[in-house]
Amino acid sequence: DIVMTQSPDSLAVSLGERATINCKSSQSVLYSSNSKDYLAWYQQKPGQPPKVLIYWASTRASGVPDRFSASGSGTNFTLTISSLQAEDVAVYYCQQYYSSLITFGQGTRLEIK
Amino acid sequence: QVQLVESGGGVVQPGRSLTLSCAASGFTFSSYGINWVRQAPGKGLEWVAHISYDGRNKYYADSVKGRFTISRDNSQNTVYLQMNSLRPEDTAAYYCAKDVEQYSGYPMATDYWGQGTLVTVSS
Secondary structure (H helix, E strand, O other), X not given: OOOEEEEOOEEEEOOOOOEEEEEEEOOOOEEOOOOEEOEEEEEEOOOOOOEEEEEOOOEEOOOOOOOEEEEEEOOEEEEEEOOOOHXXXXXXXXXXXXXXXXXXXXXXXXXXX | OOEXXXXXXXXXXXXXXXXXXXXXXXXXXXXXXXXXXXXXXXXXXXXXXXXXXXXXXEEEOOOXXXXXXXXXXXXXXEEEEEEOOOOXXXXXXXXXXXEOOOOOOOOOOEEEEOOOEEEEEOO
């Protein structure tokens, strides 16, 4: 199985500041035939199901604010929130779908400092 | 609007069976694969199973392979998860979630999720 490792496990950032979450896969999730990275990011608020933010490593999902962006390729990926808002408090997960056995990272808890 | 509604959860004894349903609306159901993802209380997300848009391809996590069966009825816009030989470690909220893109034969990112149904395996 592809193991997804996120860092840090938790993060406290001041309102209006930048938040950065990292995700590393145990093997590349870049499919060479179409040059796509099979990597998604999700946000989960307490008591709610996850919500997709990003797929194909950098494609923002419909309705997601542009303060959310993502980058990376191969085995190293980053989710960035450019200016943290109060409503961004949540747990964030990366997910690989390169393998037919989908795996998630352990999650990163984002709080307000 | 897209809606996914899970049902069928409850309390069940170890070794028993349970079938979950996911009723979908608001999109062309027969064009999209559907996943089941679970979350144990206070824990992270674990992908469980995927069924392709046409039901031909099915994939399972190693932790449930041989015990769980995913199926779909495109005439009823419903996906099912038959869970046999349940174990205490299967206790979780079970979510169904729709693939982001149409006609994928393989599991992929998901865009719409249901609110989940809770399964508790306990004697």
